[in-house]
Amino acid sequence: MSLLEIQNLTVEFKTGSGWFRAVDGVSFTVDAREVLAIVGESGSGKSVSMLAVMGLLPWTAKVTADRMHFEGRDLLGMGKAERRKIIGKDIAMIFQEPMSSLNPCFKVGYQLTEALKTHMNMDKAQRNARAVELLRQVGIPAPETRLNSYPHQLSGGMNQRVMIAMAISCNPKLLIADEPTTALDVTIQAQILDLLLKIQRDTGMGLVLITHSMGVVAETAERVSVQYAGQKVEEQPVKGLFKDPHHPYTAALLAALPERAHMKRLPSIPGMVPGQFDRPQGCLFSPRCAYATQLCRTQVPPQQKDLGNALCHYPLKDGVALGHPGKEKAA
Amino acid sequence: MFRFLLRRLALTVPTFLALMFVTFMMIRLVPGDPIEVRRGERGISPERLAELRHEMGLDQPILKQFADYAWGLLHGDFGVSIITKNPVLQEFLTLFPATVELSICALLFAILIGVPAGVIAASRRGGVYDQSLMGLALTGYSMPIFWWGLILILVMSNTLGLTPVSGRVDLINYYYPSVTGFMLIDSLLSGEKGAFLDAVRHLILPTIVLGTVPLAVIARMTRSSMLEVLEEDYVRTARAKGLAPYRVIGIHALRNALIPVVTVIGLSVGSLLAGAVLTETIFSWPGVGKWLIESIGRRDYPALQGGIMLISSIVIVVNLLVDLTYGLINPRIRHAR
Numbered sequence: 001m002s003l004l005e006i007q008n009l010t011v012e013f014k015t016g017s018g019w020f021r022a023v024d025g026v027s028f029t030v031d032a033r034e035v036l037a038i039v040g041e042s043g044s045g046k047s048v049s050m051l052a053v054m055g056l057l058p059w060t061a062k063v064t065a066d067r068m069h070f071e072g073r074d075l076l077g078m079g080k081a082e083r084r085k086i087i088g089k090d091i092a093m094i095f096q097e098p099m100s101s102l103n104p105c106f107k108v109g110y111q112l113t114e115a116l117k118t119h120m121n122m123d124k125a126q127r128n129a130r131a132v133e134l135l136r137q138v139g140i141p142a143p144e145t146r147l148n149s150y151p152h153q154l155s156g157g158m159n160q161r162v163m164i165a166m167a168i169s170c171n172p173k174l175l176i177a178d179e180p181t182t183a184l185d186v187t188i189q190a191q192i193l194d195l196l197l198k199i200q201r202d203t204g205m206g207l208v209l210i211t212h213s214m215g216v217v218a219e220t221a222e223r224v225s226v227q228y229a230g231q232k233v234e235e236q237p238v239k240g241l242f243k244d245p246h247h248p249y250t251a252a253l254l255a256a257l258p259e260r261a262h263m264k265r266l267p268s269i270p271g272m273v274p275g276q277f278d279r280p281q282g283c284l285f286s287p288r289c290a291y292a293t294q295l296c297r298t299q300v301p302p303q304q305k306d307l308g309n310a311l312c313h314y315p316l317k318d319g320v321a322l323g324h325p326g327k328e329k330a331a
Numbered sequence: 332m333f334r335f336l337l338r339r340l341a342l343t344v345p346t347f348l349a350l351m352f353v354t355f356m357m358i359r360l361v362p363g364d365p366i367e368v369r370r371g372e373r374g375i376s377p378e379r380l381a382e383l384r385h386e387m388g389l390d391q392p393i394l395k396q397f398a399d400y401a402w403g404l405l406h407g408d409f410g411v412s413i414i415t416k417n418p419v420l421q422e423f424l425t426l427f428p429a430t431v432e433l434s435i436c437a438l439l440f441a442i443l444i445g446v447p448a449g450v451i452a453a454s455r456r457g458g459v460y461d462q463s464l465m466g467l468a469l470t471g472y473s474m475p476i477f478w479w480g481l482i483l484i485l486v487m488s489n490t491l492g493l494t495p496v497s498g499r500v501d502l503i504n505y506y507y508p509s510v511t512g513f514m515l516i517d518s519l520l521s522g523e524k525g526a527f528l529d530a531v532r533h534l535i536l537p538t539i540v541l542g543t544v545p546l547a548v549i550a551r552m553t554r555s556s557m558l559e560v561l562e563e564d565y566v567r568t569a570r571a572k573g574l575a576p577y578r579v580i581g582i583h584a585l586r587n588a589l590i591p592v593v594t595v596i597g598l599s600v601g602s603l604l605a606g607a608v609l610t611e612t613i614f615s616w617p618g619v620g621k622w623l624i625e626s627i628g629r630r631d632y633p634a635l636q637g638g639i640m641l642i643s644s645i646v647i648v649v650n651l652l653v654d655l656t657y658g659l660i661n662p663r664i665r666h667a668r
Contacts, residue, residue: 056570059456081575088573095564095571103565104663105586115572150662166572 002029003174003206004053004091007067011045011052011230014060020276022048022061024230030174030206035197037209037221037238039253043273045230046210047096050176054093055083071173089119092167093176097183098159102151108135109147112166119170134165138195157188161195168199174206175199181216193220214257218242226250229273229284236308244318246310248289251319283313291321339654343647347640351404354639355397358632364389365413365630387413400636409640410633412626419637423619427641428512429499430611430618434603436534437542442596445546449553450588454580456558465554471547476606480540480613487536497615500530541610545599552595556588563587590661597653601646 011023023045030036038046052063053075068075070086095101103111112134113127122130128147135143138161151159160180167175177196181189197220200207209220217224217238224241226234226249234247245251252269254260261267271288274280283301286292296313307315314321366375366383375383384390388399403410409419448468452461488496495501499514507521515534518526560566561584569583608620615621619638626634657664 054571056567084573084575086573088571093571095568097564100564101568103569103583103587105661106583114569114574118572118574152663163568166568 001072002069003032003034003071004030004208005067005069006049006053006065009049009052009063009065009068011048011057012062014062015276017276019062022230023052026227026230026232028225028232028235030208032173032206033200033204034223035200035207035209035221037211037217037224038227039211039214039217039224040227041212041273043229043275044227046212046227047178048230049227050093050178050208050210054087054091054176055080056093085119088115089170090172091174091176092170092172093178094160094163094167094180096179098156098163099151099183101163102159104151106150107147108149108151108154108162111151112147112162112169115166115169130169131165134169135162137168137199138162138165139191140165156184157192160184160188160192164192164195164199168203168205171203172205174208176208176210178210179212180209182212196220214253215259226253229279231284231311232309233285233311234308240308244316246304246307246315246317247285247312248291248314248316248321249285250310251316252288252290283311291324293325336651336655339651343651346647347644350643351401351636351640352397354636355400356393358630358635359393361627361630363630365632368628368630404640409637412634413631414626414629414634419633420641422622422634423638423641425512426617426619426622429514429616430604430607430620432513432515433534433537433541433610433616433618434600434607436538437603437606438545438596438600440538440542441545441549441599445549446553446589446592449550449592450557450580450585452550452554453557453561453588454576461554465551468547468550471543472551474543476540476544476609477613479543480536480610483536483540484613494535495529495533499533499616500526501533505529537610537614537616540613541603541606544606545596545603548595548599549592553588553592556591557584560584560588586660590657593653593656593660597650600649604642604646 006029007027009023009026010021012019012021026045026049028036028038038050040046048057048061051057052061052065053068053070055075057063063076065076070091073086075083075086102108109128109131112131116122116127116130120127131147132143135146140146140158140161146154146158151162154162160183164180175196180196181192184192193216196207196209199205209216211217221238224236224238225232226241226247228249234241234245234250236246241250242254245254249269252267255267256269258266269288274284274287280286280297282298283289283292283296286296289296291314293313299313301311301313304310304312304315307317310316314324316322364384365387366380366389370380381390388396391399400410409423411418412422415422448464452464455461484496487493500518505518505521505523505526507517507523507526510517510520514530515527518530557580561580563584565587566579566584569579574583604620607616607618608623610616611618611620612624619642623635623638625631626638
């Protein structure tokens, strides 16, 4: 049984001009001891789908799914109080902005022991001992004195370490990391990623890593899910994805990696992720796709079962677009 | 910390001087002087008038009068009331506890209802409760104090007979010496049966009338501040820990949301004392507000001037204290000093 199992998850936001679909029929599973990366540009619905799992979306959001199970328990069907027993204990999450994700009015120690107080049967001395142990585990020097610091007295990297310590305090079975390194210095980024992976290996928890960096994916993940405009366009083991991407979007993302560029100019994907008002009729990527034909623009693409579930009319195999009529006819 | 205090105190000196000058001149702009007001229908001979004016120094050039007054004030001399011949400071201190008692009750009323109301409104944003509460707050804010007081007296005291119309305590049934000047404490100290409840009953209406405007301001401020804070990342973090909503809202969000609310509470102390002038007059509450109104009628220059100076220095001190409490709530300010 998978740790987390999600089928056909859709999240819509109520806006002044109707409903905006931020996540559109996304499915995936996470197993214990597995690292799943979710990749995509800003606005592709990566964070929103994970916030939906946590139940942290604002009241303007409507979440529907055929299945959203954690260890076989239906997250959507259970009551709020019951769900709070899982959130923060068995599923934990860390966020993008460590500086604003910690409450400026409370000491690190207070915020660190809060989840322990809520979920674990520990007295005050035990909680404090655990907090010191956690800070040491995430590599914060002089943990005893740090417990009495306020977040503004620590650096961004230190704060993210505190966030990680907080998230793993109740030994979660699944940790969701939402772009945990985006707001940090490059040197700190590698340290934080290493720390997350070490903890994942040591504890055997499942890790979902949301990122927009293919470089991070290559270093960390075992399986990759690529999202675009709220849809999952491809999913593959990391090796296969880098070797033979099946969706043109994945291929374009990989081509934009500086390490892979062999021209003078770095290739880029023209245009932007469609928003609420410029959503294309057929394939959502068609306005930016080098292979797009009239079919792509009018018909919703099928999922290619054998080729990484690529959501494409002409999936790539070894760089060749299968069934594509050719560039001349495409235009 | 100490330097910060000194700097803040130094800044109040020019404020104080300007205030003294403006009130001094404004009071004398009111037509008539203490003697003309008192001479009655039979009149007074011009010679006697000039003599009395000379006695009080009112025939001096106005700047000379001001300089004399300022010199006295610098030595802690607030002058003597023209009407009662008592020192102004002594009169003020006798009446002030009544005003303080009323103001504290009104402020507590406003905070204890306003903050929870704002928090609940924010956490149910856009709902029926939110909209009706904010509608009420706007009504309360726009309500003229004198009208609101009269309506409450009419309904609560006259029609329903629930509360007394005026005063601080029923003097026919209860008599006891004033120890602290605070009726709630004195009535308890007296040990007289029912005295405390009677004092409370007298306080209810004035408290509501004086507290209504601050209540509305605090509720609206708490709501908007809460709405802002609830969108913050750290509130999401708190919810991600699986904390119960009351902990997320009541501890993580409220502590941050209170920072601007404390400012508003501090500022409302000034408007409370101003509102006390009207409220005390409506309810015949023997405090400094009623005393000031009477002093205007009698053109009692020293009493008016002294009263205004004392009240404004209290407002200045309270605002200073409010500045200091920021550090208690917000650690970022505490460490920045």
